[in-house]
Amino acid sequence: MAPSLSVIIPTYNEAQNIAGCLESLLGQSKKAEEIIVVDDGSTDATIKIVSGYPVTLLKSRHQGPGVSRNLGATKARGDILVFVDADMTFDKHFLKYLTRPIMSGKVKGVFNAREFVSNFEKPLARCWNFNNGLTGKRRMNIRSKEDTEDFRAILRSEFTKVGGFDNTGYTDSRTLVKKLGYRPQPERKGISYHANPETYQEIFLQARWIGKRNTKFGLFGKICNLLRYSLPISLVVGLYRSVRHHCPEFFFFKVVYDFGYLTGTLSSIIGSDLNK
Numbered sequence: 001m002a003p004s005l006s007v008i009i010p011t012y013n014e015a016q017n018i019a020g021c022l023e024s025l026l027g028q029s030k031k032a033e034e035i036i037v038v039d040d041g042s043t044d045a046t047i048k049i050v051s052g053y054p055v056t057l058l059k060s061r062h063q064g065p066g067v068s069r070n071l072g073a074t075k076a077r078g079d080i081l082v083f084v085d086a087d088m089t090f091d092k093h094f095l096k097y098l099t100r101p102i103m104s105g106k107v108k109g110v111f112n113a114r115e116f117v118s119n120f121e122k123p124l125a126r127c128w129n130f131n132n133g134l135t136g137k138r139r140m141n142i143r144s145k146e147d148t149e150d151f152r153a154i155l156r157s158e159f160t161k162v163g164g165f166d167n168t169g170y171t172d173s174r175t176l177v178k179k180l181g182y183r184p185q186p187e188r189k190g191i192s193y194h195a196n197p198e199t200y201q202e203i204f205l206q207a208r209w210i211g212k213r214n215t216k217f218g219l220f221g222k223i224c225n226l227l228r229y230s231l232p233i234s235l236v237v238g239l240y241r242s243v244r245h246h247c248p249e250f251f252f253f254k255v256v257y258d259f260g261y262l263t264g265t266l267s268s269i270i271g272s273d274l275n276k
Contacts, residue, residue, distance in 0.1 A: 040063065066173070080154070081155075098110060115138065125251040211263065211268070
């Protein structure tokens with residue numbers, strides 16, 4: 001018997017995106033045995049929308065996506081766990097290709113190397129890519145250590161033996177690598193689409209969350225980031241890159257992003273919750 005699949009989706013105020021994600025998953029050529037949505041304390045219409053689909057809905061108080069993913073995994077019955085985000089959509093063969101290397105017994109976990117920006121036509125969504133050193137529609141750099149530490153799919157036995165993800169805020173999905181002692185392997189046929197932040201409010205909130213993450217050098221690294229993301233640096237970098245990319249919107253993007261990151265870093269230094 002072929003291994004079964006459980007897809008786990010953490011949500012937090014994703015009313016704008018969750019329907020598209022679920023419809024995309026339900027239309028897959030290879031069906032998942034179950035789709036589990038774990039709502040992380042949404043205050044918008046997310047729960048109401050999810051309730052209209054043939055999926056399992058779990059609810060918890062707001063603790064961050066890592067905790068939600070772990071909760072979904074404890075309830076999952078599938079042999080293979082697939083972790084996706086609520087603002088993602090997928091090619092109809094995504095699950096088939098993504099899980100094929102695991103089903104063949106060649107690997108224990110994979111990341112999908114072909115992830116594209118779904119809203120690239122939005123100027124600020126393009127700026128998000130420029131800020132990450134990406135000029136095209138690809139949303140990840142497959143040569144980046146950070147971008148290739150996310151397990152998009154993994155054997156449930158491997159996930160559970162190390163206790164799942166650590167609750168480290170923005171970096172929680174990367175914590176399996178150190179605990180397992182190996183990295184996910186690239187899967188190059190499955191195609192996914194992921195929305196970048198496309199409004200200044202979204203950019204600020206996402207950057208603030210990123211700014212709260214732990215740094216390699218601890219408190220010293222965070223203090224260095226206070227300088228790196230300070231307003232004078234933001235103005236210079238924003239102006240330079242806006243000219244380089246022929247994108248005047250990048251100047252304002254950079255100021256908002258860096259202010260959000262700076263705010264997140266400051267709040268983490270004084271002990272704020274990593275997930276809020």
